[in-house]
Amino acid sequence: MRRVYFDNNATSPLLPAVFEAMRPYLVENFGNASSIHHHGQQTRAAVERARESVAQLLGCRASEVVFTSGGTEADNLALFGLLKPGDHLITTNIEHHAVLNTAKRLEQIGCKVSYIAVDSRGLIDPRHVSRGLTPKTKLISIMMANNETGVLQPVEEIGRIAAEADVYFHTDAVQAAGKVPTLVNKIGCDLLSISGHKMHAPQGTGALYVRKGTLLDAMLYGGNHERSRRAGTENVPGIVALGKAAEIAHESLTNGEVARLQMLRDHIERNVLQSIEEVGINSSGAPRVPTTTNVHFDHIEGEALVIALDLKGLAVSTGAACSSGAIEPSHVLTAMGLKPERARASLRFSLGKQNTQEEADFALSLLPETVARLRELSPTYKRPALTFRG
Numbered sequence: 001m002r003r004v005y006f007d008n009n010a011t012s013p014l015l016p017a018v019f020e021a022m023r024p025y026l027v028e029n030f031g032n033a034s035s036i037h038h039h040g041q042q043t044r045a046a047v048e049r050a051r052e053s054v055a056q057l058l059g060c061r062a063s064e065v066v067f068t069s070g071g072t073e074a075d076n077l078a079l080f081g082l083l084k085p086g087d088h089l090i091t092t093n094i095e096h097h098a099v100l101n102t103a104k105r106l107e108q109i110g111c112k113v114s115y116i117a118v119d120s121r122g123l124i125d126p127r128h129v130s131r132g133l134t135p136k137t138k139l140i141s142i143m144m145a146n147n148e149t150g151v152l153q154p155v156e157e158i159g160r161i162a163a164e165a166d167v168y169f170h171t172d173a174v175q176a177a178g179k180v181p182t183l184v185n186k187i188g189c190d191l192l193s194i195s196g197h198k199m200h201a202p203q204g205t206g207a208l209y210v211r212k213g214t215l216l217d218a219m220l221y222g223g224n225h226e227r228s229r230r231a232g233t234e235n236v237p238g239i240v241a242l243g244k245a246a247e248i249a250h251e252s253l254t255n256g257e258v259a260r261l262q263m264l265r266d267h268i269e270r271n272v273l274q275s276i277e278e279v280g281i282n283s284s285g286a287p288r289v290p291t292t293t294n295v296h297f298d299h300i301e302g303e304a305l306v307i308a309l310d311l312k313g314l315a316v317s318t319g320a321a322c323s324s325g326a327i328e329p330s331h332v333l334t335a336m337g338l339k340p341e342r343a344r345a346s347l348r349f350s351l352g353k354q355n356t357q358e359e360a361d362f363a364l365s366l367l368p369e370t371v372a373r374l375r376e377l378s379p380t381y382k383r384p385a386l387t388f389r390g
């Protein structure tokens, strides 16, 4: 059966060039990057080259990049590494659970956390950040791009507020990297998280940017890896892959690739709006990454639509992969004021570099009929009076 994948915010397939770059480090170049002999020197050099590539994507120094096991660890290291009992954290109520559940844990150990609310488009108002500052505020952690809606927060304004208040600023850029520029000095952040598998590198790879001079406690103790900020023998193949993916991501910002994906995303949105009644794009009024769309198909259970489409070969999702199967509607969509029924009727299409126009058209060919069939079963759906289109 033909399978088309539009769930790249959950995870994205390894690009052949990324696999080719990492392959030798899975086989012949196996050395421990801390060893002083030839094998170690070879892998150390590869790790440092990858660090340079990630630094280029982020516009920082290589020494400011700490490799981690992914976005979750990068977020945890940023928050737990900085905050102590008694400190105050400002974040939002639409963060990924890698930040939200870390914040909850910090509350349990005596930190105070303020959760800034978003408006109906999914945007925070930076003035609420300024107003939330207290003498105890040590860190502001606000995501750059939301994983469900793609909404881009005004991180540069938040960066300025943090700098003026002399407070650290962390941004979770897991869903932004490679889709929009993520230059740390432009953003004005002290810490920034990325994840490899959202940009066509393998799962279990990622990095945290740590601005020089930021005093961060390690979470893992052991050897002096990563300048003692993250102990543990480096995942050399994964790091090499992340470096290659970062290079490709960096190029795709200017070589027309991101623009191509934006055209595909816009094509999907336009066609869905034209061909199906009672649908809408969540967060359409906000700045968004070019590769995500979140659509509500009223009168339908999103999970049922995901399953029905999957049976026809199309993979999309209802939002965060980690919370699918949960009965609760998305915390992001409900924070924007969507009624629970509409939040549950929402589907995310997220694009990756492997996607083609033809795949978008395949998705569009399945949607009207699948939606219509599920609506037939819906107690809230009233079939519109017969209309002729076209």
Ligand SMILES: Cc1ncc(COP(=O)(O)O)c(C=O)c1O
Pocket (backbone or CB within 6 Å): 009, 010, 069, 070, 071, 072, 073, 075, 096, 098, 143, 145, 146, 147, 172, 174, 175, 195, 196, 197, 204, 205, 206
């Ligand atoms: C915004 C955001 N932050 C953090 C993460 C966690 O990253 P990882 O899966 O690499 O742990 C994700 C993953 O979905 C994400 O979308």
